[in-house]
Amino acid sequence: MDEPTTAAVTLAASDLAGRAGYDPAFLGPAVAVAPLAGVKTVLLPYTHFSVLMRADKRLAAVTALAMDGTKLIDLAREGIPWRLDPRIPADQQTGEQVYARNDIDRGHLVRRASAVWGDTKAEAAQANEDTFHYTNAAPQAAKFNQGAELWLGLESYLQENAADNSRKITVFTGPIFEPNDPIYRGVDIPLKFFKVAVFLYQGQLAATGYVVDQTAVLADLPDVPKPGVTQEPVPPGQFRTFQVPIRDIAALTGLDLEQLVAVDRMPIAAALPSARVASTWRELHSPEDLDLDFDLGG
Secondary structure: OOOOEOOOOOOOHHHHOOOOOOOOOOOOOOOOOEOOOOOOEEEEEOOOEEEEEEOOOOEEEEEEEEEEOOOEOOOOOOOOEOEOOOOOOHHHOOOHHHHOOOOEEEEEOOOHHHHOEOOOHHHHHHHHHHOOEHHHEEEEEHHHHHOOHHHHHHHHHHHHHOOOOOOEEEEEEEEEOOOOOOEEOOEEOOOEEEEEEEEEEOOEEEEEEEEEEOOHHHHHOOOOOOOOOOOOOOOOOOOEEEEEOHHHHHHHHOOEOHHHHOOEOOHHHHOOOOOOOOOOOEEEOOHHHOOOOOOOOO
16 A cells, blocks of 8 residues: 655754653553563653554564544655664564565554554654554565555544544554464564554543455565465455454453453453453454444434
């Protein structure tokens, strides 16, 4: 969906000085995700979002975005190059060598259009450029990244239809690392990604969780190992999006999401005594398939 400019750009750490990053109090009640236990991570603040990087995977563990729908500004993405973040070593990031000369896209974790807001055009432009750091990307099959209208549209749909009139929403996004993820040019290609959207509903915190699976579309990439993936040709867009209990995302990622598990608006989640991964997942074909346990028109 975001076919990038590939011109090389060298930044100094001072170029990113003063970035405030994701504000845990953006919605009012503080909403944060604790660092992963036993895994080396580093928190990188940008404009309106932060990235918690995993050194061992050279990819993000989770990104956290504050989105203010009342201040969104429509800015172009053309001419913005992808760049490494100079605040961490280059060998702890997945850079251009993984994305060159193949059908693998630099898939934005923090959605570019969702981050581009502000009180001024300059603030929005800075956020626009910040989303083009490799730390905010993950390897995704081109068919997945370029055809994920439902996946990309979830946060906008929730912001317009579920959040209170403030139209503010917080979004956590990241890869789900699994033992059978294919390794390509020394980097794991996650088969699945998660998203947790958090917003206020009638003045109270509410959250919903999602997983998208790109396993099928990897079958068309000749250079990528495909354990357990069919070799049959797969039409564009053949990936699967699910609404899932947030407790399942916590179990799959190791992230501490207990605060959000407690306010999960997926009705089945409240009845689960413990994590039951994939047993209650609801496949989505449009935003109207969402199971939110409240009336969006109310």
